[in-house]
Amino acid sequence: MANLGIPQNTIEVLQKYNFNFQKKFGQNFLIDTHVLDKIIASADVNKEDCVLEIGPGIGTMTQYLAENARKVIAVEIDKALIPILGDTLKEYDNVRVINEDILKVDIAALAKEENDGKPIKVVANLPYYITTPIIMGLFESHVPIHSITVMVQKEVADRMQVGPGTKDYGALSLAVQYYAKPEIVANVPPNCFMPRPNVGSAVIRLTKHQQPPVVVKDEKLMFRLIRASFNQRRKTLVNGLNNSPELNFSKEEITATLEKMGLSQTIRGEALDLQQFGQLSDLLWELHNK
Ligand code: SAM
Numbered sequence: 001m002a003n004l005g006i007p008q009n010t011i012e013v014l015q016k017y018n019f020n021f022q023k024k025f026g027q028n029f030l031i032d033t034h035v036l037d038k039i040i041a042s043a044d045v046n047k048e049d050c051v052l053e054i055g056p057g058i059g060t061m062t063q064y065l066a067e068n069a070r071k072v073i074a075v076e077i078d079k080a081l082i083p084i085l086g087d088t089l090k091e092y093d094n095v096r097v098i099n100e101d102i103l104k105v106d107i108a109a110l111a112k113e114e115n116d117g118k119p120i121k122v123v124a125n126l127p128y129y130i131t132t133p134i135i136m137g138l139f140e141s142h143v144p145i146h147s148i149t150v151m152v153q154k155e156v157a158d159r160m161q162v163g164p165g166t167k168d169y170g171a172l173s174l175a176v177q178y179y180a181k182p183e184i185v186a187n188v189p190p191n192c193f194m195p196r197p198n199v200g201s202a203v204i205r206l207t208k209h210q211q212p213p214v215v216v217k218d219e220k221l222m223f224r225l226i227r228a229s230f231n232q233r234r235k236t237l238v239n240g241l242n243n244s245p246e247l248n249f250s251k252e253e254i255t256a257t258l259e260k261m262g263l264s265q266t267i268r269g270e271a272l273d274l275q276q277f278g279q280l281s282d283l284l285w286e287l288h289n290k
């Protein structure tokens with residue numbers, strides 16, 4: 001089968017099947033062999049790997065993955081793409097295509113079945129409308145994962161990578177960095193896709209930590225604190241936490257805790273790093289669990 005990273009080959013397949021792009025599924029297919037090579041190299045895919053691909057489209061990256069991995073599981077929501085994938089992937093016996101919504105798939109069960117429960121690699125050109133639920137779902141459901149190498153909107157890649165003191169810093173930065181080490185490995189312009197998206201894109205690799213960089217008594221509490229701090233970004237941390245319906249700490253408890261940490265009473269959540277959120281979480285936890 002011809003390399004679909006070459007635009008003419010993608011056009012031929014689309015015409016043969018009279019395929020109509022579905023905007024609601026975030027369909028922007030890759031048509032650049034350099035970008036495809038870069039993704040495969042950054043994900044470090046090799047013959048021992050079981051790879052999960054989210055949204056294979058017409059199978060462009062799936063072909064590259066099938067050449068390099070032991071097994072590829074490709075989950076595609078659009079049923080119109082399934083016969084096309086049957087055609088474009090017919091030369092490979094190591095690809096399993098599943099016609100499902102990735103947010104409804106039991107990925108841990110799949111990893112167990114296809115990889116003995118050992119860590120899988122996730123590689124994808126993601127549908128941008130569900131980037132955050134996909135990534136947070138992968139981390140929070142404790143699926144065994146080695147790394148996630150994905151194309152996302154450039155702005156979202158930046159948010160995942162930055163630390164305190166920048167406008168992009170937020171709950172997503174902290175959540176991603178709690179679970180993984182993020183590295184942007186390529187910036188990708190709109191002309192590498194068909195049709196062209198109206199935003200810039202970037203490939204980011206998230207390498208899962210063996211141990212989280214902070215160990216806290218109650219992970220859920222720390223994430224509630226993080227969410228509450230950034231939900232009301234313009235408020236002080238004291239007010240943000242005190243106003244949150246997810247939390248029940250008094251103003252006095254919060255101010256006393258900030259004082260213990262040597263932080264100003266007027267500090268905003270966006271000034272705290274992951275270590276400080278961890279410390280805040282443990283101190284507040286102790287107040288209610290002694
Ligand atoms: N991998 C292909 C490529 O690089 O050319 C296609 C990438 S395209 C950006 C995103 C793909 O994800 C589309 O094929 C789309 O139909 C699929 N998709 C969208 N929502 C999905 C979902 N909830 N579950 C699984 N696949 C989904």
